[in-house]
Amino acid sequence: MSLTEQRVSELETKVAFQEETIDSLNHTVVELNRRLDLMQRQLKQLADKMMATGPSQIATQAEETPPPHY
16 A cells, blocks of 8 residues: 555545544534523523512512511
8 A cells, every 4th residue: 555545544534533523513512402492491481480470479678677686
């Protein structure tokens, strides 16, 4: 095998490995985007649910009566 053939073979091997790596990374990105979309929908549902429950029943700092030792 000549030097040129050897170099071409090495380059073909590297390209094949890079293609496999890119495909794997692409699948990972697609899966992460799917999970992110799901979490965004869940967060919106949770926020909508909290807004639908009405005003908070917790008193604000100004509405709180001071403790007896003041």
